[in-house]
Amino acid sequence: MPMLLDPATKYLPYPAVPFSPDYARRWPTQRTTSSPIWLSTDLRDGNQALVNPMSNATKLELFRELIKIGFKEIEVAYPSASEQEFQFVRSIIENGEVPDNVSLQVISPARPDLIARSIESLAGSRHAIIHLYNAVSPVFREVVFRNTKEQTIDLTLNAVLLVKKLTEEETARSGTRFTLNYCLETFSQTEPEFAVELGNRVLEEWxxxxxxxxxxxxxxxxxxxxxxxHYADMVEYFSTHIKQRDSVIISVHPHNDRGTAVAAAELGLLAGGDRIEGCLLGNGERTGNVDLITLALNMYSQGISPGLDFSHLSDTVALVCRCNDMQIPVRYPYAGQLVFSAFAGTHQDAIKKGLDMQAKRWSEIDRTGQGIKYWAMPYIPLDPKDLGYGYENLIRVSSQSGKAGTAYVIKQNMQLDIPRRMQVSFYKVVQDESERTGKEMTVASITSAFKQTYFLDSKPLGRLFLHSYRLFPLSPSTREPSSPMSDYSDDEPQSLIRFEGEMTVDGEKRTIRGDGHGPVLAALDALRADLALELNIGESAGQTINADSPAYAKAVTFLEMYLPGTSPSKSGAGSVWGVGISYDVTASKCRAVISATNKLLGDRSLPRARKIFSPRPTASNVDSDSWLQGIKLRAGRIPSRSDQDVHEGDTTNWATTA
Known part of the structure; x- marks a missing residue:
């Protein structure tokens, strides 16, 4: 049967709430400023909706989790429904599972035999709530029970009188204090005037x-x-017409048939509600009850303490899903696996900038002791760390992502702050791989791609590999080298030096030599002289990682290079970069030169070595990170952008990034 062209011929719109013509609704101007009373009905409403209801052992496990989260009122069973339900209530009372500040609630229909069994189950508890219910809407009165309004009122009042009598007797026997929670079942479909009339009669009878x-x-x-x-209107109507309002708690119990249970609960609180009844993750009949996790964290994100602790949300979610034999979508609010993840490039760029800016702002607050570390992040309304998550899942990289997402992953996992134009260049590598595989690029795969692209390994990855190097000062007049330099500093870029590098070239070891003002130009001259490689330098940048731990601090050099007759692209797309990392600043620059050269080299043939490299048994010929061992060095630093690393026409700037 197809959908109707005119559904008004079959379905009636909801009726208006009968406020007086001059009445001004209060709830639209209200604002939630404190948390409500929370009632978890996971062990009852949630349990009755399961294909395979929980065992008592499973219910106990979930009950303990609810206590741990901080619920003070928990609906634990329908004791008159089965012996298993009855025994669960008895077991948690008799075994001391109920803290003194936690109230147990049980549910009972308005039937004398069932009411008595429910009250009996609660004997000996410190504080108990009897949830007495009967359906009162026209469709139930007329179709299900075939009762008039008067008969419905009589049935309800008789049940209330019995609850009053039996609870007073039980209080005298065991000392249990009882509260009546009368539920107008199907309130959302009941005439507001009748709901108020019935409520006032119950209040009077109690x-x-x-x-x-x-x-x-x-x-x-x-x-x-x-x-x-409309639900908010009904709650406000009841709240403003019920007698003894200061002696009444209004509890809202939304279901999710229209998909707006959370909104209904939030508006119901603005309309006069004091208490919320629902389940974790919204489990329940049909489309479920209102989700208490979403409600609580909505408040939390607005600076309102909900009084519930979801500091380990993933563990709570896993437990609830296991106990209820259920799964939740990956995009489920707060609890889903991907709710704090961004795949789109524009989103990733905004999040990365937000994290960088917030880190600076919070650092300044730490330094000055002034201000508040408030959370202000594009696309992420709540700090995932507050819920026990990290930031590693914030940015996920696919073929639809952008340079910022890839750069974020590298920064988080390698501490490398890639220059912006280099981000464009490297993302093309990641995007091509993602399109080739048709899958998301994981942190491990991105990190691996970065190391392979820029030949970052202790063993040769490319055709060229720098094992070690030495620098010799050259006489300006004779250009003859003297002893190896033991104190080269980038503070003296004008000095003419000779670079002697011990390398593997296409699997064979050899030594290359070149002269230049500074190690970079000298290394480039060596590549030209020994390998016939003419190379030019583009953009460059430097960074220190582990700067807070001098013993572990490393210098990082990012270096763009290009062939003569070409020029770097303005955007960075297609540009060739090299990366060098070392405990020594100069070594990092030399390694960056070789890294970029490997990319530019391609499959071009190289001239044969002028002579075979053989290690010299000298104390100065050691690994590039340790060749200065035993020699007292002058303290150096990574130069700022204002420093010049070159001389006579070389315009390379070496930036320092903390």
Whole structure:
């Protein structure tokens, strides 16, 4: 049967709430400023909706988790439904599982035999809540029970009187203190005037409600059959017309048939609600109850403490899913695996900039002791770390991502702050690989691609590999080298030096030599002289990683290079970069030169070595990171952008990034 062209011939719109013509609704101007009373009904409403209900052992495990989270009111069972349910209530009371500040609630229909069994189950508990319910809407009165309004009122009041009598007797026997929670089942489909009339009659019959011993009215949206604003209207109407308002707790119980249970609950609180009933992750009949996790964290993200602790949310979610034999979508609010993940390039760029800016702002607050470390992040309304997550999942890289996402992964896992134009260049590598495989690029695969692209390994990855090097000062007049330099510093870029590098070239070891003002130009001259490679330098940048631990600090050099007759692209797309990392600044620059040269080399043939390299048994011929061992060095630094690393026409700037 197809959908109707005119559904008005079959479905009626929701009726208006009968406010007086001059009445001004209060809830639209209200603002939530404190948390409500929370009632978890996971062990009842949630359990009754399961294909295979929980065993008592499983219920106990979930009950303990609810206690750990911080719930003070928990609906634990329908004791009159089965012996198993009854015994669960008895077991947690008799085994001391219920803290003194936690109230147990059980549910009972308005039937004398079932009411008695429910009250019996609670004997000996410190504080118990009897959830008494009956459906009162027209469709139930007329179709299911075939009762008039008067008969519905009589049935309800008789049940209330019995609850009053039996709870007073049980209090005398065991000392258990009881609270009545009367639920107007199907409230959302009940005439507001009748709901108020029935509520006032129940309040009068109970006769014990006071500001210090309040009675609860459960306004159940058993079926969510209207917009959330309509539910708010109904709650406000009831709240403003019920007698003894200061002696009443209004409990909202939304279901999710229209997909707006969270909105209905939030508006219901603005309309006068004091208490929320629901389940973790919204488990429940049909489309479920309202999700208490989403509600609580919505408040938390606005600076309101919900009084519930979800510091280890992933563990809580895993437990709830296991106990209920359920799964949640990866995009489920707060609890889903991908809710804090961005794949789109524009989103990733904004998040990366937000994290960088926030880190600087928070650092300044730490330094000055002034200001508040408030969370202000594009696309991420709540700090994942507050829920026990890290930032490693914030940015996920696919073929639809951008340079910022890839750069973020490298920074998080290798501490490398890639220059912006280099980000464009490297992302093309990542994008090509993602398109080739048709899959997301993981942190491991991106890191591996970075190391392979820029030949970052202790063993040869490319055709060229620099084992070690030595620098010799040259006489300006004779250009003859003297003893190896033991104190070369980038503070003296004008000095003419000779670079002697011990390398593997296409699997064979050889020594290359070249002269220049500074190690980079000298290394380039060596590549030209020995390998016939003419190379030019483009953009460059430097960085220190582990700067806070001098013993482990390393210098990083990012170097763009290009062939004569070409020029670097303005955007960075297609540019060739090299990366060098070392405990020594000069070594990092030399390694960056070789890294970029490997990329530019391609499959071109290289001239044969002028002579075979043989290691010299000298103390100065050691690995490039340790060749200065035993020699007292002058303290050097990574130069700033204002320093010049070259001389006579070379315009390379070496930036320093903390």
């Amino acid at each position: 006769g014990k409600a006071s500001p210090t011993d309040k009675m609860i009215f459960n306004l159940a949206a058993t079926v969510e059959c209207a917009p959330s604003n």
